[in-house]
Amino acid sequence: MKFKYIFISLVSLIFSCDSETSKRKVLSESTGKQNEIILVIEDSDWNGVAGDILRKTFEFEIDGLPQSEKLFNLVKINPSQFSRFFRTHMNIMFVGRDYKDSYTKNKWAKPQIVMYINSNSNESEFETSCVRSFNFLNRKEIENIKYSYKRAHNTEARKYIQESFGIDLFLPTEYSVSLKSENLFISDFHSFNEKQDLLKYILVYELFPNNEVDIQNQLINFTDSILKENIKGAVDGSYVQIDRRMPLSEIDGTYRGIWTLKNGFMAGPFILKSRYIEDKIIVSLGLVFYPNEDKRDYVRTFEAIL
Secondary structure, X not given: OHHHHHHHHHHHHHHHHHHXXXXXXXXXXXXXXXXXXXXXXXXXXXXXXXXXXXXXXXXXXXXXXXXXXXXXXXXXXXXXXXXXXXXXXXEEXXXXXXXXXXXXXXXXXXXXEEEEEEOOOOXXXXXXXXXXXXXXXXXXXXXXXXXXXXXXXXXXXXXXXXXXXXXXXXXXXXXXXXXXXXXXXXXXXXXXXXXXXXXXXXXXXXXXXXXXXXXXXXXXXXHHHHHHHHOEOOOOOOEEEEOOOOOOEEEOXXXXXXXXXXXXXXEEEEEEEEEEEOOEEEEEEEEEEOOOOXXXXXXXXXXXXX
């Protein structure tokens, strides 16, 4: 009997392991875009205060873009419509009176975030829950982007930037390195064809600030001098500059705004990150030109890797 019991136990263990392995194998790849959220919510909540708070929290416009683009897009469906078709989406959010604020990873697909928000609370508490969920989702997207480039990047350029400037930057392999000097690094990606005009630049440089002068003006003026000398247009006498006519936003040393081509007809968004290292400021700058197309994903990439 003892041996029979051991045999049965081993068989049960094997089948249990096989069952767990089977579950992992059938977990499909997630679908949809990182900026899309499948929102499962009743019409009564969506058309009321809860819906207003959700739209304000998740669908606000990104600063520093030439056209209106939302950070996240809410794809609203009723609970009765939630089927297998939606279960594999990358981001899913359930909002209702019977849910407890929580989240789970990789429930029906991988990678995936499934969030739950309770709507049976006062307005302030519900808004706090939405902001908490937004911050989590926003952080996860940036982490996922950074991780994807950490796995595959220009290792030689990364090492050079570390040694020369003291920061870690995972330069995508699609960029070509056009300049490496003691205090300036420039890389670029160009794609020109009948359907696509896409330009991207990543620069790293250092500034020794004058602490008696406004730091923001020093940063922008010095950046303009770097751009004027190194990032030029196709027409003689044209060069890139920060567009001072457009609003410039800054949060924790990260600046967003619009660049323009002097003596030319090009413009686009930029992100500039500044870091104090000893007595100098290390600046990493990303520029993109992609006329008449969404630029949200390129800006998010700059956020993650600069």
